[in-house]
Amino acid sequence: MAPQDQSRKSGIAARLLDWYDAHHRELPWRVAPPKLARGERPDPYRVWLSEIMLQQTTVEAVKSYFTAFVARWPTVGALAAASNDDIMKAWAGLGYYSRARNLKACADLVAAQGGTFPDTEEGLRALPGIGPYTAAAIASIAFDRPAAVVDGNVERVISRLYRIETPLPQAKAEIRALVGQLLPPNRPGDFAQATMDLGATICTPRRPKCMLCPLREDCDALSAGDPELYPVKLAKPEKPLRRGAAFVAVRADGAVLLRKRPEKGLLGGMSEVPTTGWTARQDGETSPDAAPFPSQWERSGQITHVFTHFSLELDIYRTSFDGNTPQDHFWSGPDALHGEALPTVMKKAIEAAIPGATKRKKE
DNA sequence: TACGCGTGGAC
DNA sequence: TGTCCAAGCGT
Numbered sequence: 590m591a592p593q594d595q596s597r598k599s600g601i602a603a604r605l606l607d608w609y610d611a612h613h614r615e616l617p618w619r620v621a622p623p624k625l626a627r628g629e630r631p632d633p634y635r636v637w638l639s640e641i642m643l644q645q646t647t648v649e650a651v652k653s654y655f656t657a658f659v660a661r662w663p664t665v666g667a668l669a670a671a672s673n674d675d676i677m678k679a680w681a682g683l684g685y686y687s688r689a690r691n692l693k694a695c696a697d698l699v700a701a702q703g704g705t706f707p708d709t710e711e712g713l714r715a716l717p718g719i720g721p722y723t724a725a726a727i728a729s730i731a732f733d734r735p736a737a738v739v740d741g742n743v744e745r746v747i748s749r750l751y752r753i754e755t756p757l758p759q760a761k762a763e764i765r766a767l768v769g770q771l772l773p774p775n776r777p778g779d780f781a782q783a784t785m786d787l788g789a790t791i792c793t794p795r796r797p798k799c800m801l802c803p804l805r806e807d808c809d810a811l812s813a814g815d816p817e818l819y820p821v822k823l824a825k826p827e828k829p830l831r832r833g834a835a836f837v838a839v840r841a842d843g844a845v846l847l848r849k850r851p852e853k854g855l856l857g858g859m860s861e862v863p864t865t866g867w868t869a870r871q872d873g874e875t876s877p878d879a880a881p882f883p884s885q886w887e888r889s890g891q892i893t894h895v896f897t898h899f900s901l902e903l904d905i906y907r908t909s910f911d912g913n914t915p916q917d918h919f920w921s922g923p924d925a926l927h928g929e930a931l932p933t934v935m936k937k938a939i940e941a942a943i944p945g946a947t948k949r950k951k952e
Numbered sequence: 953t954a955c956g957c958g959t960g961g962a963c
Numbered sequence: 964t965g966t967c968c969a970a971g972c973g974t
Binding site: 645682683687688758795796854857894895898 | 962
């Protein structure tokens with residue numbers, strides 16, 4: 590690298606760290622720079638837990654889940670001792686449920702090693718649910734390792750800083766290399782968090798606040814006047830529409846009939862009301878013939894829900910039922926329903942049939 | 953490499 | 964409204 594390039598890069602890192610010292614966000618899982626300077630270290634368990642929860646998930650959505658998890662399971666050993674079912678219930682609503690299954694698998698492995706997390710990128714990368722980003726994040730934030738942390742924020746900051754025309758995800762390798770060159774040797778964890786904070790608060794996807802940016806003098810895209818055009822991304826495919834029906838059976842005591850979904854795949858390991866398959870769109874009405882048992886099914890509305898790769902329309906049917914419990918189903922009483930491992934789409938379905946049923950009871 | 957995998961908020 | 968997108972991972 591030419592000397593002037595090296596000088597530019599160390600300047601960028603220094604300006605970013607100065608900005609972070611003054612403007613970093615206060616987050617429940619974060620140890621702020623002043624405490625780090627006094628020798629305080631982050632708890633690797635809390636760093637790991639927060640990073641898993643934050644995968645493709647907003648900080649605001651994660652906060653209450655993180656607080657609840659660490660209050661209930663303060664250590665990785667406590668989490669390993671919990672049941673899969675309790676963890677799925679606690680995760681319900683946060684989405685991407687394979688994360689919860691991998692969380693438990695990872696906790697079991699770490700607890701079996703004495704409760705100590707690996708302190709290298711390579712060691713962390715071998716654990717379930719920990720990919721390139723999360724391994725680098727934990728290694729740098731919890732263990733002060735000089736790792737190149739590249740998430741969506743970093744991709745955006747770097748692609749604007751260098752006005753990278755290569756579309757994502759193709760540009761990822763180039764971005765990772767640039768981050769590696771920018772990385773300051775003394776504060777890798779703060780550098781990673783600073784870049785992410787900058788991306789989340791200043792270098793935002795739309796209407797970035799360039800006038801407030803500590804890197805405005807360094808930014809190629811700002812110089813060219815078009816920071817919002819970066820990062821360049823490939824067009825996304827259209828979302829197909831699928832349709833189906835969901836069946837809400839209510840017992841005289843208010844209990845709702847549920848069953849458990851298969852461990853793998855969409856909403857794996859979560860609970861649901863019985864439904865038909867979710868097929869490509871068909872015209873016309875669904876019919877109650879596909880219900881788990883014959884009954885006086887009454888059409889009770891329709892819900893729509895949008896998943897990552899398809900939209901779903903479910904016709905909702907309701908019935909009162911007091912016969913035998915169908916095979917592989919179970920009843921959840923009105924006091925238990927809000928604590929079930931119900932994904933949001935299933936709460937919507939139940940709410941359409943029994944308004945208020947999944948809401949937490951008032952004390 | 954490309955796809956499957958949730959949810960809620962911002963605009 | 965629809966569209967984008969948020970601290971990605973597993974296969």
